[in-house]
Amino acid sequence: MNAMNKWTKTLLLATAMGGTLAFSSCLDDDDNYYTAYNGAIVTAKTDTDGTFYLQLDDSTTVLPVNIATSPFGDKEVRALMNFDFSEESAGKYDQAVTVYWMDSVLTKPMATDLGEKNDSVYGTDPIEIVRDWVNIAEDGYLTLHFRTVFGNVGTKHMVSLLPTNNPENPYEVELRHNAYGDTYGEQGDGMVAFRLDALPDTQGNTVKLKLIWQSYSGEKSTEFDYRSREE
Secondary structure, eight states, X not given: OHHHHGGGOBOOOHHHHTTOTTTOOBSOTTOOOOOOOEEEEEEEEEOTTSOEEEEOSXXXXXXXXXXXXXXXXXXXXXXXXXXXXXXXXXXXXXXXXXXXXXXXXXXXXXXXXXXXGHHHHHOOOOOEEOOOTTOEEETTEEEEEEEEEEOSTTOOOEEEEEEOOBTTBTTEEEEEEEOTTOOSSEEEEEEEEEEOTTSOOXXXXXXXXXXXXXXXXXXXXXXEEEOOOOO
């Protein structure tokens, strides 16, 4: 039951999600108000038999009893969901739930190291990581809640995750931000999840994943507990 205790967080991301519309897609764009049930960040997956299910962490699986097929098609994505526990059978999965609301998070692979071209392609614009429980390395992804400045409506920003190729730490990565010149205006939030399968396999061990980024006050870094995903 320890894994289930992770679910008792209440979803209080209405303000943060207001800035993610340029980066994610909603199941129902007209639903702008959310009831505070339980909240979680999950990986939306489809099993080999076609069953839509959710991966809570590195080991806990969830069956959404009121969703028959993935709302994201054949894509595997990270997603925020608003849910309640269900007494219906979960079958081979760990827990059955009823999902009231779900919003996909921009999910992308790590970027390719382009050497001297990294700055021009991936940018050097500042970005902040917001202190938030959704910042986590699990199920083979690094999920981040970020904040930066948006001025021109319709201008898309790009966020990328690069390996630093640090010979002393193969699990060191760098978040890059290219604002494409849109560097003045109001602060806005977004979320992104990066698949970490380009990193060396941790062989079942938990290691420290070091994240570096260029903030508005200079370079910052933090660490996450990380274990490679078991397929």
